[in-house]
Amino acid sequence: MSAPLKVRINGQPIESPCPDERILLDLLREDLNLTGTKRGCDLGTCGCCTVWIDGRPTLSCLTLARSAEGREVTTIEGISPGTGMNDVQRAFVEKGATQCGFCTPGFVMTATALLRDRPHPSREEIVRAISGNLCRCTGYTKIIEAVESAASGGTS
Amino acid sequence: MSAAEPPREYRLLGGRIPYVEGPLKVTGRAEYTDDIKRPGMLVGGLLRSPWPHARLRAVDVTKARAMPGVYAVLTGDRYPTPFGVLPITHDETAIAVGKARYIGDIVAAVAASDERTAEAALAAIRVEVDPLPEYADPQMGLGPVAEPIHARGLAGSNIQKEVVQHFGDVDAAFALARHAIRVRGNFAGVTHGFTEPMATIAEATPDGRLTVWSATQVPHYLHRALSEVLGIPMHRIRVIKPEVGGGFGGKSDPLPHEIVCAALALETGRPVKIRFDREDVFLTNHGRHPTQNEVRIAADAEGKILAYDIQAVIDGGAWSSFGTVTTYYNGVLAMGPYRVPNFRYRGRRVYTNKPPSGAMRAHGGTNIRYSVEVALDELAEAVGVDPFDLRARNALPPHSTTVNEFRITSTSFRACLAASRSKSGWDGKFRKLPYGEGIGLGAGFYISGSNSPIHFTPKMPQCTVHLKVDMDGGIAVHCMQADIGQGSNTLLAAIVAEVVGADLERVHVIRVDSDVSPVDLGSYSSRVTFMMGNAARRAAEDLKGQLLRAASELTGHPVDQLVVGHERIEVRHRPDRSVSFLEALHKAMEKVGALTATGAYSSPPMGGTFKGARAGTAPAYSFAAYVAQVRVDAETGVFQVDHVWAAFDCGRVLNRLAVEGQIEGSVHMGLGQLMGESMNYRTTRLMNPSLLEYKILAPQQMPKVDCLLVGEDDPEGPFGAKEAGEGPLVATLPAVANALYDAVGVRFYDLPITPDKVVKGIEERRRSGRAWKGE
């Protein structure tokens, strides 16, 4: 049995008696009740389970929890300021980029990281950046609009 | 994307109303079924048949039952009562009884302390079977078969439902026709692909009640099925619908696992959760039927339609589901926006040993309208007339009756044609773009709510809405309508707010809970906007009346001099005399306490009296004319749809954001079926039960979509509105297929149109010596 897993999640140090084979998504959802991160396919295709590890968007369904040892994991709960929303989240609401909402946390994690690294991406860059997240409701149209809007400070 | 928005007559309705649950969804705070945990909750697991068709000789669960951590093991004999979404075709059971009918059919279930234990218990179950003949091809089931999949198959065959209809005299019309077109379509099955896998939690408590949380589009039908199969009266069952991560029809049947989950809860006395893997979702399917159809159209010298003669063989898979409706729709939804004076249809839905087909967005209309619209494109070419002119020539006028006695009220189909023709620049492009580029037209037509409720007893409205307002001034809205992401909660809140003059944030749509939500039949058949919208409006008018009477008392002005303003009630032409919403509310509450209000909707009588006359009747219909522009790489067959001009008639637009969202999502889903989505079977085995191998389109494949919303008010729709959830899908597919023809001169009758088919089609055309657009 390994020593307890030590990891920071949304800024808080966590210790968990985590078996080696525990998947990060399961640690988050089942053990820590961080249910904002969604399980869509569990095989790395749909992107619903996207979190950040040390700031990089990561598929938590294809990551061993132990791989996050000593690192910083950020989930949708961690990027939402208190009871409010960040710019990307506000734009998603305003533009109707969320319908059923199940893919939304994953898209928000991807889009927030994109705009952090590239504050003014082209439309092509946005399309490419979100091309690991599946959405079945919106045809991506309003998601792309929302990211463009957030990039321009909510004015478009 | 939209053109300049017309001036609005309403404060909220007609604008862009962000979804009310949006802030919860973007922050991960919206609660879906799998996000819920109950104390002491067990994990439910399902053993699925590895056999396509087999008689179950013995299911030995002794070993599994004895395993530590296993709380219950169920087989089919425990709750064998058949059920199904349609009362006339109850042929499903919670767990297979007697035989397994497809690879994936549930043959046993367990409840265990955790996932690993459940898996081990399932592996310990021994099933002995006699394999039975396997039926993969519906054509093989049209006549008597050695082992019918269901005893109810027609005359010893696997035919689940046969529909034969004939109106007018089709043979006479063909004898007179100047043009006769025949198209034979072949459509792979497709599935919904919602992102949230099904999940259900059930909990039986010592007070004799059963609570079920489930990802469903039809909480009421689930409620009924649970009661019927488990033998518990409905009032002792409570159905709760948390947020649902998409449905598109895939959660519109009561499903076996929901009943199994409840049964396991009853057996164990503990809460039980069943959460699906993605493969379970594919095996549960209920998606669009694999279909072979044949459309013959007779027309006169000017291209006026004289007759349709249609046949369809529909692959139903292992169960009936909505199949009887599907069989009718494949005929009656073919006529659509056109006047068709003579009509003949023979449709047969056939059981096969595959995952069941069912209702999927634009159910029953998508495949047949594809073949019809491709045939009309061919007809236009044969007649030598522009495809737009051909369709305008045949357009059904408003307030008319079809040959099969559908009542058509509003139709803005001609306005749809005019809008997509001008906005797309059609006249400068059609047959004028260079080889490899093309533009095409497809038209759509869909029901705005089925006129027939699925259940007739007891007789009741199709939707009821309750409002409750207490001294806090918040308006609680209760209704069993199922928001599955399409925005019905938002519309419900907006209608109430609009009518009573309240701010939207005053209105709280309460989560669907059968203990408090009055019945709405659910989210299917594009019924919610029309039916719930009307019920909500009536409930809100009821509340408004109560507030106006109170305001009358306060102001001394009679009710007919009062009008609702924003958060106030005003005396007409006397802006200085008004009372606030809260003042009126508190006055109204003086004698009765919290106010309640109610509204309901029942569709008016309509349709003919012949057998099956009700199928496809609706209080209104949506119409569409889409133009698509494509670019084809003629060497690889890979093509890109660059632009879709989606002219759509949903009557008055109530929430522009939601209508656009439905159109854009529909275009995406329709293109998916056209470009690559397919349930790939080798005989009865599904080869691609994963989101990696089931090809939902990537964002790069999405065209620019212009939503051209040209509908006029419908006389019976709420504020003049009609559906916008399913109709927007239909026209997408033929518009692109006809554009491909314009691009490379090849007709495609087999869906999906994968690049290999494009290459092959071009090669065959060249081999036949036919050049195209100076290639």
Place this chain on the structure above:
Amino acid sequence: MHLHPFELHRPTTVEETVRLARGLPGGFDWLAGGTDLLPNYKMHLNVRPHLIALGGVDELRGRSGGRVGAMTRLGDLERDSEFGASYPGLAEAIGEVATPLVRESATIGGNLLVETRCFFFNQSLPWRESLGYCLKADGDRCHVVPQKVKCYATFSGDVAPALAVLDARVEVAGPDGRRSVPLLALYDAAGDGIRRTHLGPGELLVAIDLPDSARGMPANYQKLRVRPAFDFPELGLAAAGRIVDGRVESLALAAGGLETYPRRFDELTGPLLGERLSEERIRALAESVRLAVRPVHNTFLAPDYRRRMVAVFVRRAVARLGSVPGGTAG
């Protein structure tokens, strides 16, 4: 979906890793990015009781000039603009792997050794059980080409062909020390979908070495798939070479996504060296490459179509390397 219990080992040096690998009873797998291994483990495909995670071995990470650590993430290489400018064809191939999210975790070494794929293999345990399993996992027969000897699972990496045309070498560490071999010597052309590399027990990839000649070499990569994201290659064709004024100074072609291993076509391109290209010559080359490959029906698109596209891609690849007639669309 949960994983079977295993023990996870996290060495920090190559030497420690090699030592560790020798003493693990019951077998082990390397864990690189996990984006290929963990889905397979979730489907209970050839699982092992030990996993050796390579993420903590510093030497395996990062790039220095033409040397790329095997554990360098594809996403990091994608963001490395100097790398992209130096090796344009390689950058194209990396940018086409799966999805941006997968590339954040997936490593270049992992992509070189990605498990071969097949419709009858990449399935859940119950799915495979219903068919009696297959040669590659738990069974004794092949369902693609019915027989009991050879596995036809398809090599589905994008990066290997793009590296192969640049004459890349790989450094391998193992119980017998380190060795450097040409990339394609890693793959067993006489093997099959199961016996697919020449890596010995306990050998791991340390780094990829690109020769100086590769820097700035005109190169490209084309990928056939149903969607421009998500999908594995149904055909991946890499090309590199210098064609000056229509004359071939150097030319290499390599393909993946067709057979059980990635391969180059030197025997077909060799005769063109020093020759002047013509439309007929390019077509003949394309046709000869098409005839040389033998895809089977174990992926989404039909094998005869994939094979035809080999010819189209070869023509386009050569056209992009040098401005020559007959290589464009239409």
